[in-house]
Amino acid sequence: MTSPWPLLITLAYVAIAMVIGLRARGGRRMNSLEEWGVAGRSMGPVTLYLLIAAGSVSAYTFMGAPGWAYAKGVPVFYVAVYLAYLALVAWYFGPKVWQFGERFGHVTQASAIADRYQSPLLGALAALVMSIGSIAYAVLQTIGSAYILNVMSGGAIPVWLAVPLVLACIAVYLFVSGQRAIGRTNAFQGVLMLAVAWAVGLWALHSATGGLDVGALFSRLLAEHGDFLTLPGGGGDMSFSFWTTSIIVSMFSFMPPVWTQWMSASSARTIRRSATWLPTYYVVILPMVVVGFIGIFALPDLARSDTVVLEYAMQFLPVWLVGLLGAGTLAASMSSSEPFIHSVALSWSKDVAQPLLGLSEAFTGKLARWMILPLMALVIAPLAIAEPGSLVMILLVGLGFATQVLPAFIGMFLWPRASKWGVMAGIVSGFLVTVAFTTLWKHPLGIHAGFWGLMLNLPVFVAVSLATRPAPAEVVERFFRIAAPNGLTRLGGAEKGRAVEASVLGRE
16 A cells, blocks of 8 residues: 555644643643642543543554464453453542542652652652553553554654654653643543544454454354464463463552552542443454454464554555554554653652752752653663564563562552561562563563562562561551541541541542
8 A cells, every 4th residue: 555645644643642732731830740740630530531541552452462362362361351450440549549649749659659658768669660660661652653653654664763753742742731731632542542443443354254243253263273262372372370470460560650640630539430431441452353363364474463453454444544543553652652751750750869869849840841851762762663572572571570569559558567678678579580580581480570579579578567667657547547447446447437438539
């Protein structure tokens, strides 16, 4: 296909996204952490719903997931389990996180950790470890964006050029409007993604089978490529143990951008409403996975599995739909890279640079905006250009590191006795094991490296916490007044606890 229209439609989307992002500022001053970081805690339920949904359903929906369906088969459905869990986590923990931020002034995940354990050092450690997972996710999305421009241009825009082009566009409106830009652009991108995914999926199914019977597709797959319908999959490398531990690692990774999104809500009830609606959006992944399965027959010799949907569309779908697919896929990538870049810049400034250098709150607010530029230019762009692996595998590696911060959240929501030294010891030990089993001895016994890290992390965390002094009682009590009000017998028993919980959800 040599028509210029797919590329032009895709670039038109970029222009629209930039306008929306720049206008999101609305004349507000963006030099404060409260405004640039969490949008003044003002987002309503519909915006928050699309923000969380579009941010979590990303380039791996349009590229990574169909790529895994094409290369491996049913192992791709680990994503379905993971996304369902995300909705449950948002419904239960989101209102509590919002209340932490609203009452205690937190603007980042690591600042909440530092406050709970009264340790800026622990906050900085958590910020740095979590940033590995966040940067991996941002790199994943940036690679996805570059693939799109490369394919839509017929190879005229190489990946090494597409990467800085996409990052430059995001940098402009992210610098100007911060979290408000992420909310507005994700709302637009979320609607576009949902419409395009189903249009492309249904059209591709009809073009491949002559109808809309998914059963016929899977019957053929069973007859000709039955190994794609069972573990370890068509590639033979997704054992039951790796598939299962990948899900567990993904489930226990409380990623910083999601935490920031919860704190951006206008109320605790807003988060619960948005989380209740989330599963209605996650069906967006189904038609894209179907296209990946179609590609097994239609594109048997594809060099890069992550581009199966784009390549299939370029060969078999109408030009206008190809252009919309390019725009929708780019929307998926940008909608997820934005919050992760934003959260890393925000956390490095607030949780690392500020306590280390003794910076004022005003200067830290300005630094956070400027931090996105070196982060993009010196970290994300070089890694994305290097293309270190498949999109989904990059995600899984990043989540393996992020999940090592789990002890901090156990002590925040479940176990008052947790100490800062216990959390630090757990994070460090788990991190070292994850590094070793990611680089030197990759996923021993077919178990995800991050899960191996957790198996050492959690016992060390408990043992060291029991042997060291916990945070002051008044700090623990003010956190658990929100995190577990029914367990605070010191405050008057279950009836008092229910009243506190009702006040959390009832505040508007």
